[in-house]
Amino acid sequence: MTQDELKQKVAQAALHYIKDVSIIGVGTGSTVKHFIDYLADFKGQIEGAVSSSEMSTAHLKKVGIPVLDLNSVGTLDVYVDGADEVTPHKHMIKGGGGALTREKIIGAASKQFVCIVDETKCVDVLGKFPLPVEVIPMARSYVARELVKLGGQPVWRENVITDNHNVILDVHNLDIIDPIKLEQIINNITGVVTVGIFAMRPADVVLVGKGDEVITR
Numbered sequence: 093m094t095q096d097e098l099k100q101k102v103a104q105a106a107l108h109y110i111k112d113v114s115i116i117g118v119g120t121g122s123t124v125k126h127f128i129d130y131l132a133d134f135k136g137q138i139e140g141a142v143s144s145s146e147m148s149t150a151h152l153k154k155v156g157i158p159v160l161d162l163n164s165v166g167t168l169d170v171y172v173d174g175a176d177e178v179t180p181h182k183h184m185i186k187g188g189g190g191a192l193t194r195e196k197i198i199g200a201a202s203k204q205f206v207c208i209v210d211e212t213k214c215v216d217v218l219g220k221f222p223l224p225v226e227v228i229p230m231a232r233s234y235v236a237r238e239l240v241k242l243g244g245q246p247v248w249r250e251n252v253i254t255d256n257h258n259v260i261l262d263v264h265n266l267d268i269i270d271p272i273k274l275e276q277i278i279n280n281i282t283g284v285v286t287v288g289i290f291a292m293r294p295a296d297v298v299l300v301g302k303g304d305e306v307i308t309r
């Protein structure tokens with residue numbers, strides 16, 4: 093199977109977790125894109141979805157799924173999203189597509205976080221994938237200097253503005269031995285909106301597309 097076929101397969105497996113759920117949290121990315129395509133079959137049967145990005149919102153609307161405001165729906169039963177890296181502890185790096193802030197908000201507001209990945213995303217230690225950090229534009233240089241003090245090499249993702257009108261620094265060369273601690277430390281730098289470590293609120297279920305099967309962790 094190609095990597096994209098694996099993504100499609102895990103996206104389909106995630107449908108198991110939305111049985112009897114009326115409002116679904118929907119992430120962002122090429123894996124979730126397949127999930128949204130499958131969600132189209134539930135049109136009319138579900139109330140709608142809460143979306144983590146303008147990109148997913150556009151896709152959801154295109155397939156006929158109403159997009160709802162998180163402020164009016166309260167706690168979500170389930171949130172389905174991809175990841176750039178995931179560990180056996182279900183800690184993740186996310187934000188390769190720049191949607192990390194809204195993703196973290198929806199993850200925090202959901203009872204169950206279902207992470208869907210192909211096997212290339214599974215790692216023992218986070219940090220090979222450059223860590224995305226969403227930053228208020230005027231704080232970019234200051235935050236970059238603070239990230240260097242932590243041992244990282246931040247690279248400004250030029251020409252990218254997030255859905256929240258901020259910028260992204262991708263931090264290379266970080267060995268993320270204690271993800272919870274580093275998540276807290278980077279979150280505490282003034283000017284940081286969100287760091288792409290998802291460890292304080294890890295996934296609850298990880299579906300991994302491997303070979304021609306889906307493994308549940």
Ligand SMILES: O=C[C@H](O)[C@H](O)[C@H](O)COP(=O)(O)O
Nearest residue numbers: 121122123174187188189191
């Ligand atoms: O900002 C993007 C998200 O965190 C994605 O969930 C992540 O980058 C994985 O995307 P993909 O499924 O395209 O690999």
